[in-house]
Amino acid sequence: MSDWKTAFRSFYYAGAEPPDDPVMPPERTALLVIDIQNTYLEPDADPDEAARWAPFRARMNETVIPNTAALIECCRHRGVEVIFARIACLKPDGRDRSLSQKKPGFNYLLLPKDRADSQIVPALTPAADEIVLTKTTDSALTGTNLRLILHNMDIRHVVVAGIFTDQCVSSTVRSLADESFDVTVVEDCCAAATDTLHTNELISINMIYCHVMQLDDVQGYLRDSSN
Template sequence: MNWKTAHRSFYYQNAPEPEDMTLPWRETALLCIDVQNYGLAEHQDPAERARWEPFHQRMRGTVIPRLKTLQRSFRDHGIDVIHARIACLLNDGRDRSLSQKMPGWNNLLMPKSSLESQIIPELAPIEDEIVITKTGDSAMTGTNLRLVLANMGIRHLVVGGIYTDQCVSSTVRSLADESFNVIVLDDCCAAGTDELHRAELAIINRIYCHVMQSDELLGMMGLG
C-alpha cells in the first residue's frame, strides 16, 4: 500500500487513485508545527506517565528523527523550512483563543519566553528561518503566515508536527481553504494515541491534503 491507496475514509474508499504530484522546490516549504518542549515533557504522575508512554515512544523513535532528516534534506537543497509554535503573547494568557482557555488538558498557558513554549533543540530553527507564533490551533488564524507564503511564492506545504488531530489538522484545513496544496507526513506527526492519529489522517486525507510517508515525499521531490 502506498500514499495513493492508504488512509482512505468512507468517502474515498472506492475513489480512483490520485495523479502523481509535482512539487517545484521554489514553490514548496516544510511547515513544522508545535514540536515544543511542553509536548515532550514527562508527566510527574506515574499513571499519566504510563498513559502517555506510547506517544513519547513514537515521538522519540519515529517523528523527531524523521522530521529532523526532512529538515536537513530541505535545507541542503535550499528549500524553505518554516516553524509554527503555540504561545501566548501576554504572561497571563488573555490573548489566547477560547480553544486554549478551555478547562483541562488543552488549557495551555505558555508565555512566548517560557521554556515550555520553545521548539525542541533537535528541530529548532536555524539562521533566519521563519517562526510563526500562534495563540490558537491553526497557524493560519491570527498570524501573517498566509501573507508570508504568498510573498515567497509558496503554493505547496509539507506538514509535520503535533498533535495530528488538533493543531496539525486545524492548520491543514485552513491551508486547504486558502487553496494551498498540502501534504501531511504520517511518520512525521503524532497524536495522543495511534488510534486518534490514524483516524484524523483518514478524515483529512484527499479532502484537505494528501497523506504520505516521508520517504515517499523525498522520492517524489528527488531529494532521496
C-alpha cells in the first residue's frame, strides 16, 4: 500500500486525521472509465504541437492505458461493474453539445458518436454487457443517465479512471460527491495535459470530493472487500 492517506493534501486538510481504510463491496461498487478515446492518442501534424503533447501521450501509453486495463480486469474478476463514459455528439454538426464543448480552443470537440476517433481505445474495449455512456458535457453524471443507472444497481462506491484529470474527471468526481457517492480516484490511471495540472487538481479534490489512491491500493482494497 502507498501513503495515499497522507498524499495529495491541500491547505485545508494538511492537519486532518488519516481516513479509514475503504470498504468496497463488489456488488455496490462500480468502476467508471472516462474519455480514454482514440482522438486523444492521434499524432499531431504540427511538430511543435506534437512535441508539446509528447509527455501526455507517453503517460497515456506507458502508464494510464496499461494500468486502466489492469484495473478493468481486476474489477471484472471481482464482480465490480465496469462503466465507460465518452465524449461524443449525437448530431453530426454537434448542435447537441454543451457550451463548453463549442467554445474555440482545446475544448472545441466535434466527435460524432459513430466516428472512429470518438471510440474507446482498443486496449480498453468494453465487454458486451458493459455500459458505455455518451456525453456532451464534462461531467459524466450531469450529461447522462448515470445517476439513475447507479441508483438502479444500488451502487454507492465509484472508482474513477480517465482523462483529463482537471476537466472531465474532476467535474464528474465533484458531481458524484455532491450526490453522496463515495468516490475513489486512481492517480496512475488518470492524466492531464501536464503533470502539474494533474497533481494540482488531485490536491484540490482529495479528501473532500474523493480519496486519491494508486492502482495497487485499489486492487488491494477490492481483494479485501470481496473476501
